[in-house]
Amino acid sequence: MSGRVLVGVKRVIDYAVKIxxxxxxxxxxxxxxxxxxxxxxxxxxxxxxxxxxxxxxKEVVAVSCGPQQAQETIRTALAMGADRGIHVQVTGKxxxxxxxLQVSKILAALxxxxxxxxxxLGKQAIDDDCNQTGQMTAALLDxxxxxxxxxxxxxxxxxxxxxxxxxxxxxxxINTPAVVSADLRxxxxxxxxxxxxxxxxxxxxxxxxxxxxxxxxxxxxxILRVDEPPQRQAGVKVETVDDLVGKLKDTxxx
Amino acid sequence: xxxxxxxxxxxxxxxxxxxSALAELPEMHQILRQxxxxxxxxxxxxxxxxxxxxxxxxxxxxxxxxxxxxxxMEVPEEFGGAGMDYLAYSVAMxxxxxxxxxxxxxxxxxxxxxxxxxxxxxTEEQKKQWITPFTTGEKVGCFALSEPGNGSDAGAASTVxxxxxDEWVLNGTKAWITNCWDASATVVFATTxxxxxxxxxxxxxxxxxLSLGKKEDKLGIRASSTANIILEDCRIPLGNMLGPRGAGFxxxxxxxxxxRIGIASQALGIAQASLDCAAxxxxxxxxxxxxxxxxxxxxxxxxxxxxxxxxxxxxxPFTKEAAMAKLAASEAATYCAHxxxxxxxxxxxxxxxxxxRHYRDARITEIYEGTSEIQRLVIAGQLLKEYQQ
Numbered sequence: 001m002s003g004r005v006l007v008g009v010k011r012v013i014d015y016a017v018k019i020x021x022x023x024x025x026x027x028x029x030x031x032x033x034x035x036x037x038x039x040x041x042x043x044x045x046x047x048x049x050x051x052x053x054x055x056x057x058k059e060v061v062a063v064s065c066g067p068q069q070a071q072e073t074i075r076t077a078l079a080m081g082a083d084r085g086i087h088v089q090v091t092g093k094x095x096x097x098x099x100x101l102q103v104s105k106i107l108a109a110l111x112x113x114x115x116x117x118x119x120x121l122g123k124q125a126i127d128d129d130c131n132q133t134g135q136m137t138a139a140l141l142d143x144x145x146x147x148x149x150x151x152x153x154x155x156x157x158x159x160x161x162x163x164x165x166x167x168x169x170x171x172x173x174i175n176t177p178a179v180v181s182a183d184l185r186x187x188x189x190x191x192x193x194x195x196x197x198x199x200x201x202x203x204x205x206x207x208x209x210x211x212x213x214x215x216x217x218x219x220x221x222x223i224l225r226v227d228e229p230p231q232r233q234a235g236v237k238v239e240t241v242d243d244l245v246g247k248l249k250d251t252x253x254x
Numbered sequence: 255x256x257x258x259x260x261x262x263x264x265x266x267x268x269x270x271x272x273x274s275a276l277a278e279l280p281e282m283h284q285i286l287r288q289x290x291x292x293x294x295x296x297x298x299x300x301x302x303x304x305x306x307x308x309x310x311x312x313x314x315x316x317x318x319x320x321x322x323x324x325x326x327m328e329v330p331e332e333f334g335g336a337g338m339d340y341l342a343y344s345v346a347m348x349x350x351x352x353x354x355x356x357x358x359x360x361x362x363x364x365x366x367x368x369x370x371x372x373x374x375x376x377t378e379e380q381k382k383q384w385i386t387p388f389t390t391g392e393k394v395g396c397f398a399l400s401e402p403g404n405g406s407d408a409g410a411a412s413t414v415x416x417x418x419x420d421e422w423v424l425n426g427t428k429a430w431i432t433n434c435w436d437a438s439a440t441v442v443f444a445t446t447x448x449x450x451x452x453x454x455x456x457x458x459x460x461x462x463x464l465s466l467g468k469k470e471d472k473l474g475i476r477a478s479s480t481a482n483i484i485l486e487d488c489r490i491p492l493g494n495m496l497g498p499r500g501a502g503f504x505x506x507x508x509x510x511x512x513x514r515i516g517i518a519s520q521a522l523g524i525a526q527a528s529l530d531c532a533a534x535x536x537x538x539x540x541x542x543x544x545x546x547x548x549x550x551x552x553x554x555x556x557x558x559x560x561x562x563x564x565x566x567x568x569x570x571p572f573t574k575e576a577a578m579a580k581l582a583a584s585e586a587a588t589y590c591a592h593x594x595x596x597x598x599x600x601x602x603x604x605x606x607x608x609x610x611r612h613y614r615d616a617r618i619t620e621i622y623e624g625t626s627e628i629q630r631l632v633i634a635g636q637l638l639k640e641y642q643q
Contacts, residue, residue, distance in 0.1 A: 036288070075281060075282075075285060076288075079285055191322055192289045192322075193321065194323030194327060194336035194338055194342070195323050195331060195336050195337065197282055197286055197289065197338075200282070201282055
């Protein structure tokens with residue numbers, strides 16, 4: 001067992017930024033807009049670093065797919081305690097159409113190349129909210145998956161994962177190697193300490209081409225148009241519960 | 255008066271400024287800035303009003319900052335510090351102060367005024383004893399130079415350290431000492447009997463012969479303690495002297511030179527906080543049927559505040575530039591805070607909004623670590639020197 005964990009980290013538009021649609025409706029404005037690490041990816045990094053501090057795994061490798069700026073996101077992961085980084089270079093049109101399927105293929109290829117024991121990802125990215133990469137990666141590798149994790153622990157050579165599901169909490173035990181996707185309550189990501197920020201400067205980030213991994217970046221998804229959500233309409237106040245039921249029936253809601 | 259129909263967007267000045275500043279900073283410093291900003295936004299800003307109201311020392315936050323390495327930023331790792339540079343310290347100070355100016359001054363005094371001189375002039379042994387325990391946030395230090403009888407005229411110090419066998423005996427009173435009620439050690443400046451040769455002595459706190467005056471009830475930075483330190487036959491081992499005999503004045507001046515950048519950064523942080531507060535309010539508050547942000551007069555004020563802040567960014571730790579930075583930044587802070595209250599109107603005058611606290615916190619930056627008048631003298635002095643060369 002290599003004791004190696006791959007953590008995927010995605011560079012997304014910062015959660016506090018007001019999103020604007022491009023005038024040609026082809027996408028959202030990203031130029032000059034503040035970006036940061038996807039919040040669920042932060043939680044994934046924190047969990048990996050915690051596992052290393054508990055000596056359950058030996059090495060944390062942060063992976064990001066994208067243009068040059070993706071390196072900033074990897075450095076943040078290194079400052080939080082990851083040991084080294086892999087920057088998979090994807091630029092231009094390929095980057096615009098990069099989606100969960102291609103990223104999963106990349107992660108699967110890297111997992112085999114790096115002999116990873118565990119892949120931890122955020123459950124979804126706050127820009128596309130796909131919630132697919134973790135599941136697809138596990139399927140491509142034919143590994144078990146523990147998604148929406150709110151708790152992760154090792155029990156012998158099995159991974160115990162508590163999952164947040166619609167009905168409440170579900171506990172599963174899966175074999176490793178496995179894929180885990182982090183949910184909100186898994187942990188509270190640490191503030192990087194200044195010595196770790198300094199150390200991050202010296203940690204290595206390897207550059208990799210998707211072609212070298214044998215991955216085809218062609219997208220099966222075509223974006224036709226991006227629009228702002230419709231303006232929120234004013235609500236209607238009703239006096240009684242009967243009125244409410246009546247209104248709901250009238251508008252075909254029930 | 256512009257109506258709501260006008261589509262032209264006002265580019266948020268703080269976005270402008272932070273973009274330009276971010277574009278210039280090296281990557282590590284950007285990560286540092288973001289880390290400190292996140293900490294300030296989440297842990298300091300929400301409690302700043304309460305700390306101010308209750309005059310309470312943020313012990314928990316100081317320890318958390320210590321764990322991050324912020325309490326000893328330039329100290330080499332071998333002594334327990336973060337091993338970072340001046341630019342990093344400046345960036346951190348600005349972001350921390352933006353969240354809470356009181357926390358900022360506590361961080362600044364520990365870094366620049368207490369650890370600063372020991373790092374520069376101390377022996378290896380002194381560094382281990384007097385710096386390492388003060389890097390974690392568990393202990394903080396303070397700087398005792400000013401006296402009731404002299405502030406700007408530092409050379410007129412009358413606190414005396416006379417030698418008696420293998421001890422110094424200290425007598426005198428120091429005034430306006432930030433952190434002293436929460437400190438575990440102080441750097442004291444004293445003279446030798448009747449001669450004007452100054453000494454710099456490390457004194458642990460508490461210690462027999464050292465007592466603290468009552469806490470000053472200040473206009474601003476209220477969560478940090480400020481009081482007199484009274485020395486009455488306070489006996490200290492000879493080995494606690496910092497640097498060579500007679501170097502005290504030089505140590506004090508060099509320390510203040512460096513400390514200036516910390517305070518300049520603190521002032522910028524306060525200015526930024528005022529700007530954020532005012533711009534946010536201006537975009538939400540409606541008057542005459544539109545957000546007041548669209549009123550030209552308000553736009554002019556915001557622009558002036560942004561320009562004042564931009565021009566005051568200086569990161570070079572040289573005497574003239576440091577003095578210029580401190581002078582300009584502190585005046586920008588008071589200007590921005592003043593304008594912020596003006597923009598908020600009545601709301602700026604009450605404690606519901608942070609503008610009044612920024613106004614009170616900003617005021618001291620023009621006074622401590624060298625008054626604006628002293629800064630002008632320093633700048634003029636350096637300028638004239640340059641012309642003479």
